[in-house]
Each structure stands twice: as C-alpha cells, then as structure tokens.
Amino acid sequence: xxxxxxxxxxxxxxxxxPADFDEKLAAHGLLLRAAATVETLxxxxxxxxxxxxxxxxxxASPARTEIMTRETVDEIIDAVRRFRFPVLDITxxxxxxxxxxxxxxxxxxxxxxRVIVRHNLTVLFEPGQDDLPQFFRAHGVEVxxxxxxxxxxxxxxxxxxxxxxxxxxxxxxxxxxGYGIDGSGLDLHLxxxxxxxxxxxxxxSIEADFKRELLARYxxxxxxxxxxxxxxxxxxxxxxxxxxxxxxxxxxxxxxFNPHAVEGLMCRSLVSVDWTGKLFxxxxxxxLELGVAPELPQTISDFDPAKFTGRPIVTAxxxxxxxxxxxxxxxxxxxxx
Amino acid sequence: MxxxxxxxxxxxxEVGKHRPDLFEKFMAWYQACQEDGALSRREKSLxxxxxxxxxxxxxxxxxxxxxxxxSGSNMEQMTEAIHMASAIRGGASLxxxxxAHNSVNKVSM
Numbered sequence: 001x002x003x004x005x006x007x008x009x010x011x012x013x014x015x016x017x018p019a020d021f022d023e024k025l026a027a028h029g030l031l032l033r034a035a036a037t038v039e040t041l042x043x044x045x046x047x048x049x050x051x052x053x054x055x056x057x058x059x060a061s062p063a064r065t066e067i068m069t070r071e072t073v074d075e076i077i078d079a080v081r082r083f084r085f086p087v088l089d090i091t092x093x094x095x096x097x098x099x100x101x102x103x104x105x106x107x108x109x110x111x112x113x114r115v116i117v118r119h120n121l122t123v124l125f126e127p128g129q130d131d132l133p134q135f136f137r138a139h140g141v142e143v144x145x146x147x148x149x150x151x152x153x154x155x156x157x158x159x160x161x162x163x164x165x166x167x168x169x170x171x172x173x174x175x176x177x178g179y180g181i182d183g184s185g186l187d188l189h190l191x192x193x194x195x196x197x198x199x200x201x202x203x204x205s206i207e208a209d210f211k212r213e214l215l216a217r218y219x220x221x222x223x224x225x226x227x228x229x230x231x232x233x234x235x236x237x238x239x240x241x242x243x244x245x246x247x248x249x250x251x252x253x254x255x256x257f258n259p260h261a262v263e264g265l266m267c268r269s270l271v272s273v274d275w276t277g278k279l280f281x282x283x284x285x286x287x288l289e290l291g292v293a294p295e296l297p298q299t300i301s302d303f304d305p306a307k308f309t310g311r312p313i314v315t316a317x318x319x320x321x322x323x324x325x326x327x328x329x330x331x332x333x334x335x336x337x
Numbered sequence: 338m339x340x341x342x343x344x345x346x347x348x349x350x351e352v353g354k355h356r357p358d359l360f361e362k363f364m365a366w367y368q369a370c371q372e373d374g375a376l377s378r379r380e381k382s383l384x385x386x387x388x389x390x391x392x393x394x395x396x397x398x399x400x401x402x403x404x405x406x407x408s409g410s411n412m413e414q415m416t417e418a419i420h421m422a423s424a425i426r427g428g429a430s431l432x433x434x435x436x437a438h439n440s441v442n443k444v445s446m
Contacts (some may be wrong), residue, residue, distance in 0.1 A: 151411065194406070201409030205379065209409060250349065 014288055015240070017234035017250045017317035024320075027193045027260040032313045034270070034281075038305055040270035042330070043068075043076055043087040044283055047275070049093040050123050053146075053159045055236045059285050067093070068275040073100040075277055076300045077107045083305050084113070089120040089270070089330065091283060096129055109139040111167055116142045117226065118330075121170035122163055133177040142187040143179055144172075144226070144330075150213040154195045171220045180222040189224045191332075197245040199256060199325055200227035201334045226332030229253075231284050231321045253320035261327030264334030267313045273300050283330075286322075290314045308330040346396045379408040386415055387422035 016069045020160040025032055046067030049060035056223040068076075080088060088108045095101050095117060108115050117136065124132050136143055147167055148158045155164035171188075175181060180188035190210060194200050207225035232250060271292075272280040277300045280286040293312050297304055327334035353360030370379060382421040389397030405415050 118354070149411070154411070196406070198403055201407055204410045207379070270402045 007171050011016050012077055014017060014325055015237055015246065015250055016243045018247070018318055019254045019320075021315045021317060021319045023259055024254070025259065025262065026264075030262050032184055032265070032315060034207065034263065034308060034311045034313060035268045036306055036309055037277070038083075038269065038271050040087040040089050040266075041076070041080065041083075041085040042091065042270050042283060043104075044091050044093070044272065044274055044286060045073075045095045045098045045104070046093045046196065047258075048097050049120065050097065050126050051120060051160055051163065053196075053235070054239060055230050057234045057236060057284060058093060060289070065095065065133075066275050067098045067237045068100065068277075070100045070260075072275070072277045072300075075299075076104060077111075079300050079303055080108050080111050080113050083303065084111075086114060087116060089114045089116040089118070094120050094123040094126075096123050096132060097126070101124055102135065104231055105135075105139050105141060109141075114142065115139060116144055117167075119145050120142050121145045121147070121167040124173060126168055126171045129254070131180065134172050135213070136179070137177050137186060140186075142189070143190060144189045144191060146191045146193065147171075148195050150192050150210050150217070152230055152265045158193065159237075167222045168218050168220060171214075171222070172218070175221055188222045188225055192225055192227045197230075197240060197243070197249045197252075199201045199252065200328070201229040203238055203326065214329060218295075222265035224332070227326075227328070227332075228330070228332065229321045229324055229328035231318050232289055233284060233318050250317065253324045255321060256324035258325060258337070260335040261323045261325075264327060264329065266329035266331070266334075268320075271303070271308060277301060279303065284318055285316075288316065288318070290316060341395050343399070343401075346399055348395075377395040378404075379410060382408045383410060383414065383418040391422040391426055427436050 022032075039141055046059070047060045048058075048062070048067050049058075049064070050062055052061035063110075076088075077172035080316050089106065090101075092098075103116055105117065106327075109116045119132075119136075125130055136177070143254050145167075146159070147155060149155050152164040155167065156162065174188055177186070178184035179186045180261070192200060192206055192210070198205070203225065206227060211222070228254065228271055232240060232246070232253070237246070240249050258294075267282045267285075270282065272283050274280065274286050278286075279292045279296070279300060280290065281292055285291075291298060291309075291314070293314060296307055296311060322334075325333075326336065350360075353364075371378065378386075382401055385397070385401040386405050389401045402415065405418075
C-alpha cells in the first residue's frame with residue numbers, strides 16, 4: 001500500500017498536497033516542458049456566467065464583472081493572424097455573454113483556425129442568444145458542453161436547480177441544426193465532471209452509458225464524452241475544505257499519479273490567455289495567478305512562439321489532478337496506459 | 338480507544354508489518370481480483386459493495402462506495418446491489434426456518 005508522504009507548504013489559495021509535483025516527476029525521471037509547437041491558444045474571455053456551478057475552478061457567476069474588452073479581443077485576433085494557431089479554444093465563464101464574442105469567433109474562423117467554444121448549454125436561453133446554434137454552425141464551431149450526468153438529480157446538484165432540463169432542451173436545439181449527428185461534420189462533445197470528491201470513471205465506459213441513456217430517455221445525440229477530473233482550486237477546493245475532504249482527495253490524486261499521462265498534458269501544447277491578455281501555462285494556473293515563467297513574454301501582444309517552444313511549465317499541487325489515473329485535459333483523458 | 342477510525346482505511350498497509358510475506362501474497366491476489374476480466378471493473382465494484390454490506394464492514398463500504406462511483410455506477414445501481422445483498426441475507430435467515438420446522442417435526446407427534 002502507498003505510504004503517506006509528509007505535507008509540504010503550498011502557495012496561498014492552492015491545495016495542500018502530500019507531495020511536491022516536480023519532485024514526483026523527478027522521481028520518475030520526468031521533466032515537464034512544452035512541446036515544439038503551440039497547437040492551441042486557449043482564451044478565457046472572462047468570469048461572467050449565467051450559472052454558478054459548485055465545482056467551478058473559475059469562480060464564475062452572474063455577479064462577476066471581469067470580461068475581455070474589444071481591444072484585448074483584437075489583440076487575440078492579431079495573434080491568431082500572425083502565428084496561425086491551429087486551434088482557438090474559447091472558454092469562460094459563459095464566453096457568449098461578452099459583447100465581442102461573435103466578433104472573435106467569426107474573425108478566427110475567417111483566418112482558417114479551428115474554433116472550439118466551451119458552451120454551457122443554458123446560456124442559449126439568455127436574452128439575445130436564441131440563434132447561437134445557427135451562429136455556431138455558420139462558423140464551423142466545435143461545441144464542447146458540460147453535462148455532469150445523464151440524470152437530473154446529479155446534474156442539478158452540481159450546476160444548479162433546473163440546469164438539467166434546460167441543458168437537454170439546448171442539446172435538442174443543437175441536434176436540430178446538425179450538431180452531434182453522424183455525418184454532419186458538426187462536432188458536439190460533452191464533458192463529464194464527477195459530482196463530488198472522487199475520480200472520473202473510465203472515459204469509454206461512461207461515454208457508452210451517456211450515449212445509450214441520452215438517446216433512450218431524451219432522443220439526444222452527441223459525438224464524444226470527455227471525462228475531466230475536478231481540480232482542487234477555487235470553488236471546488238472550498239467545497240473540499242468545507243466537507244473535510246481536502247486531504248483525502250489530494251492523497252487520492254497523488255496516489256493515482258500516472259507517469260504515462262505526463263506526455264499528453266494539455267499544458268505542453270497550449271498557451272492560455274486571461275481576460276486582460278496575460279499569458280499562463282493553463283486555465284488552472286490562470287485561476288491561481290501562476291503566470292508563465294518570468295523570463296517569457298507575459299502578454300498576448302508580446303507573444304513569440306519561438307520563446308514558448310520547450311518552455312518550463314509552472315506547476316503546483318493542482319497538477320496532480322491532470323496526472324491522476326488516465327490523466328485529464330480539456331479534451332478528456334490523455335493515456336490508456 | 339475508538340473502534341473503526343476513518344483514517345485507518347489508509348493505514349491498511351500497516352497490517353503487513355508482521356509477516357509481510359503473507360500480506361504481499363494477499364495484496365497480489367486482492368489486486369488481481371480487481372482487474373477487468375470476464376467481469377468488468379464496474380461489475381466487480383458493485384459485487385464488492387454488496388459483499389461489504391453483507392459483512393457490514395465500514396472500511397469496505399467506504400472503499401467500495403468510492404470504487405463504484407469511480408467505475409461509473411450511480412446511486413440507483415449501488416442501491417440495487419445493496420438490496421441484493423440484504424435480500425440474500427434475509428432469505429438466508431428465512432430458509433433456516435425449515436431447520437426449525439425439521440426440529441419441531443422431529444419431536445412432534
């Protein structure tokens with residue numbers, strides 16, 4: 001049985017882990033460095049959201065006012081034009097709620113970049129958002145949406161009362177314009193987060209459950225299910241502490257460390273931008289205000305791809321969340337070993 | 338001294354302090370049983386949960402409730418497994434009523 005390691009000091013606001021992430025990597029002869037190219041520019045356009053989910057690592061809600069300005073959106077578009085990132089991954093909050101959202105999507109699509117929008121489904125029923133499915137289709141957007149479970153109780157428990165019913169209605173609207181339908185070329189992926197302090201089940205088996213149950217119960221289709229581990233930061237960390245689960249959850253993540261997951265970690269192939277234009281190694285580091293290494297350009301307007309090749313990734317205790325079990329990324333698990 | 342401390346589940350390895358050779362043999366067998374085989378890990382976790390309830394072992398109930406969640410079972414499925422264990426326990430008691438019948442019949446005219 002694994003032995004419990006001594007607790008080390010953690011940065012303020014971060015989880016306390018029974019081990020140091022970099023030391024764990026070193027013990028396996030690993031060093032975390034970025035890949036040769038930046039495949040994805042992931043942009044968090046702000047913390048404004050129409051929901052306030054219990055596990056949200058952004059602490060997003062309808063009360064938040066931090067959103068990306070048109071000027072910063074134009075800096076993002078300029079970077080896409082200059083550096084031709086293969087993928088622009090737009091997240092929030094609910095990114096659709098910022099005034100320049102459609103300008104960003106349409107401009108990036110026109111430049112030939114594959115655009116992913118992390119769409120929470122229920123925003124479709126907010127004022128002025130009724131035509132979102134048609135807008136997504138017109139710009140070839142890949143839609144990735146959270147649905148923690150195929151049953152109402154678990155979903156509403158995590159995302160708020162009434163969210164499941166609205167989410168199913170939104171999925172039907174997306175299906176109606178072709179999203180998630182085989183052969184349409186319009187990708188609709190769902191995201192599973194555990195509703196509590198436990199690790200996700202194997203992605204392929206829970207995907208099969210979701211496909212079978214959503215079709216049988218609600219006549220809803222989608223392409224793939226991504227399982228994502230809850231990160232011990234912000235609102236989920238608050239929950240872990242309130243419920244007395246922090247040390248047990250962190251021990252679980254550390255004990256489930258899988259060295260095979262390191263190669264596929266998303267931080268190796270993406271750069272994350274916050275609503276002010278500041279650069280980070282991932283969205284989680286962004287929320288902990290752990291910027292990219294100090295010797296690198298710090299904002300999107302100063303971005304230089306050559307300097308980000310093979311850069312050292314800034315790590316902390318939450319990184320154990322991405323290396324536990326089959327690994328976790330914005331595209332689901334990262335290894336089958 | 339309190340019985341059944343929650344943190345003791347994570348100290349299970351300490352049982353191997355004496356005769357570690359026997360403990361290692363147990364762990365190898367135990368872990369091999371958990372792997373996907375003719376039965377899936379999810380099915381095995383539900384069996385584990387049912388047996389844990391039949392044995393009324395709080396450590397095992399804790400461990401297998403987590404294992405069920407992490408292998409993709411939901412509370413409806415877990416509750417059915419617990420009912421199966423309970424029903425078989427109930428049936429196992431009830432069928433012993435025949436022992437009582439036999440005993441009574443043996444001494445009755």
